Amino acid sequence: MTHVEDELTDQPACWSRAAAQADACAKELPEPGERVAIVGCGTSCFMARSAAALRESAGHGETDAFAASEFPYGRRYDRVVALTRSGTTTEILGLLARLHGRTRTTAITADPDSPVTTAADHVIVLDRADERSVVQTRFATTALTLLRARVGLHTDAVVEDARTALAEPLPQGLTECRQFTFLGQGWTAGLADEAALKMREASLSWTEAYPAMEYRHGPISISTRGTAVWMFGKAPHGLADEVRATGALWLEGTLDPLAELVRAQRLAVAVAAARGLDPDRPRHLTRSVILAP
Numbered sequence: 001m002t003h004v005e006d007e008l009t010d011q012p013a014c015w016s017r018a019a020a021q022a023d024a025c026a027k028e029l030p031e032p033g034e035r036v037a038i039v040g041c042g043t044s045c046f047m048a049r050s051a052a053a054l055r056e057s058a059g060h061g062e063t064d065a066f067a068a069s070e071f072p073y074g075r076r077y078d079r080v081v082a083l084t085r086s087g088t089t090t091e092i093l094g095l096l097a098r099l100h101g102r103t104r105t106t107a108i109t110a111d112p113d114s115p116v117t118t119a120a121d122h123v124i125v126l127d128r129a130d131e132r133s134v135v136q137t138r139f140a141t142t143a144l145t146l147l148r149a150r151v152g153l154h155t156d157a158v159v160e161d162a163r164t165a166l167a168e169p170l171p172q173g174l175t176e177c178r179q180f181t182f183l184g185q186g187w188t189a190g191l192a193d194e195a196a197l198k199m200r201e202a203s204l205s206w207t208e209a210y211p212a213m214e215y216r217h218g219p220i221s222i223s224t225r226g227t228a229v230w231m232f233g234k235a236p237h238g239l240a241d242e243v244r245a246t247g248a249l250w251l252e253g254t255l256d257p258l259a260e261l262v263r264a265q266r267l268a269v270a271v272a273a274a275r276g277l278d279p280d281r282p283r284h285l286t287r288s289v290i291l292a293p
Helices: 003-009 011-021 043-057 090-099 138-150 156-167 188-203 212-216 239-245 257-274
Strands: 036-040 063-067 079-084 104-109 122-125 179-184 206-211 227-231 249-252
Touching (some): 043 079, 079 090, 212 239
Parallel strands (some): 179 206, 179 227
């Protein structure tokens, strides 16, 4: 078993632990009514987008999400939350340094000994969810679960759905597809982007992601036989029929969307194995992006 397989399989246990930890982290996490920005890089950026949409939908206050390198320093926030598995990413550390003394910051990381623990005002360490694989799975979803639980949108059913996602076989013919498109709406749009990233990283697949309604505005033209189109959450009316008419394989998630992401992670590993690739060591990538001065 590869590291990424072992780590993605561990997600139900990590999520349960994070959900139980959420109330104890109340002082470190945004309070209702605060104006908040959540930032990250790569996978953590997609989790930030999902977390921001969930917080706003729960009525906890205006919440934006940005790639750390694109943060708008001219805007005012009550708190900035940074997601960083390694705690060493250059853009995250630079952002926290610029905000020091101006804006309260919270870092959520997997490494208690990383530089981010002294760069942020508050730190939450999810060391149980740390990973050996370059490809992120359990840390990202565990951080999102912590934030989701804090705004009251996590239930035990999510964990059960994750167990189902790990136990059930992947849909027939899915691993043989040549191109993959993931769709989402609201908070699941970030999950769709993350699913596409996992496919690119682990299996070098031709993969795209779009907000579900935007898919109709051009991208659907590439769908054909050999394309898989996977919807995270309930699809807009009529979209399934439109996709099937192209000859593409249509998949609409029946589990909680975060559990559907677990299924997509499994797909990435399965396609990598079919192509003779090592999903733990994606080409051109390292565990943390540290830029030279």
